Amino acid sequence: MAATPRQKACNGCAGTKRRCDKQLPECQRCLDRDVDCVYPQPKRRRRDTIARETQPGDMVALQNHPDVHGFESSLDFADWGSMPAPDFDMSLSDIIMPYIPTPAPANEGLPSAEGGLAINNVTSTPSPWFLQNDTWVMAHLEEEPVCMTEIELDNYIGAVSAMLQSWVTHGHNGFIHQRLYERGMPGCVQDAFTTLAAYTNRTPAVKDTILQIADERATALARQTAPTAAGALGILAHVSRVQAMFVYVFIRLFDGSVRIRASAERQIPTLRQWVVQMREAGQRCEAADDDYLCSGQHTVMLQWPGSSSFNTDYEATSRLWKLWLLTESVRRTHVLIDGVMNTYETLTKGWAECKGVVMLTARRGLWDADSAEKWFGLSSAKAPLLVPAMQASRCISQYAADEVDDFVRQFWGFLVGRDKIQSWVDRGDGSVCVV
The missing domain is CATH 4.10.240.10 (Zn(2)-C6 fungal-type DNA-binding domain)
Structure with a gap:
């Protein structure tokens, strides 16, 4: 029987x-x-x-x-390492679930944050791990903030300045992905990029001129209407204007005359409001088939009769990766701007209100992956560590420093102090540096 x-x-x-x-x-x-x-x-x-x-x-x-x-x-994914051909008798859970680490009881409270690719495909339920509703919850500090010295706050601003210079020099940094604008920079980002490039290579003779240009371009950007596009293109439009405005505000807040700095301060509420709108757009994101998510040859490949399963897997994985880097750009831009604005308020007023931030993908290597296959392999091999950005002490006690992305460690250093981060690094093999 x-x-x-x-x-x-x-x-x-x-x-x-x-x-x-x-x-x-x-x-x-x-x-x-x-x-x-x-x-x-x-x-x-x-x-x-x-x-x-x-x-x-x-x-x-x-x-x-x-x-x-x-x-x-309709399933888009297959286990590339062990399946030479598609097996339609196997459910997707049989393929994906073996890669998902089972969290230890000590990690209870972050189960969905550190799960693997527990998804059906790009367009079905449940949503990908990085689109779960609880990953967009605004979390606050769970402990009393450490007493930060002015030197430590200046160090954080210096680290952010270095990130902006990296964008001009290398085309990417810890919150602007190398593939985010691969189909072309929006006009507002082009203006911000050229202004930042001129500012980075400034001479004393032209410094005031560049700051004046930044001020006028920021004013013009603030007058533009809000993005109306839906889907991934709408999210990209929100990210673009927020990142552009942040460049202008950052330059003028930390290196400008009293008049220029006052002008930048008046635009901080606008920037914060745009950040909220950007986060809300990211939260509404769905794993839909959007033009932004398709590779350049997507249409051609789907028109080929009898295309192999590799093409199907490639397209599905590429869409998922691009969707992740877009939403992760929302998360990182949100976290960075919140940290910089709070730092400025602390330096000028002596205190800052914790408004809370969303989760971040902390797994080292995911942000730097230059292909969908590398990203998918890293996400499947180990938990991606989508963790609450504000719970630094809790995460530090659970994960080794060499597992965590540089951008995330920088932000955690801002929360708990450079000395604690250095001690965390020293407990490992010391192969990562505190920036």
Whole structure:
């Protein structure tokens, strides 16, 4: 007699790593959350021709749904390392879930933040790990802020200045991804980039002229209407104007005359408001098929009849990677600007209000990955460490310094102090430096 297959957790509970009661047709958690409850389809096997008599105590087996073939054929991902050809009898959970580390009880409270790629595909539920609603929650400091000296605050501003110079020199930095504007810089970013380049290479004779140009361009940018595009292109428009305005404000706040600095201060509320709008746009982001997310040859490749599974996997992974770098740009830009504005207020007023920030992807190497395949491999091999940016002490106690991205360590140094970060680094092999 054939054994009744063991019921697996539904995709929603498995994707968020929550306990599933495995009730049919829907688990209680999905009913409470008012979301579709979809269970992984069992593998199809040859069945005995003799029907098994159903006993009252037997578990009800999952029946084949009429749309199961269409669902399985829509899956975009395959396990590249071990599957030479697509196996449509295997559910996506069988492919993805083995890569997801099980968090230790000590890490309770960050389960969804450190999960792996617990997703179905770019366009289905549950959402990718970086689009979960709880990752956009504004978190605040859980402890009393450390007493920062003026030297330490100046060091943080110096680190941000170095990041801006890196953008001019290398084309990217810790919050502006090297592929973010690969299809062309928006006009506002072009103006900010050229202004920053001129400022970086300034001479005393032209410094005041450059600051005046920055002031006039910032004023013109503030008068522009808010982005109206939807989807990923709308998010990119928000990120563009926020990053451009930040360049102008940063230059004038920390290196300008009294008049220029006062002009920049008047634009801080505008910048903060734009940051909120940018974050809200990122939070509304869905894993949809958007033109911005498609590779340059997407349309051509999909038109080829009989295209291999590699093409399907490549397109799906590329879209997912671009969606991540776009939303991660929102997160990092938000965190950086909040830190700089709070630093300025502390230097000028002696205190600053903690407005809270969202989560960041802290895993070292993900931001620097220059291809979708590298990013996907790193995300699948280890937990991506999508962690609350403001919970520095908690994260430092759980992860080694060499696991954490430089940008995140810089921000945590701003929260807990350079000495604590240096001690954290010294506990490891000391291969990373405190910046």
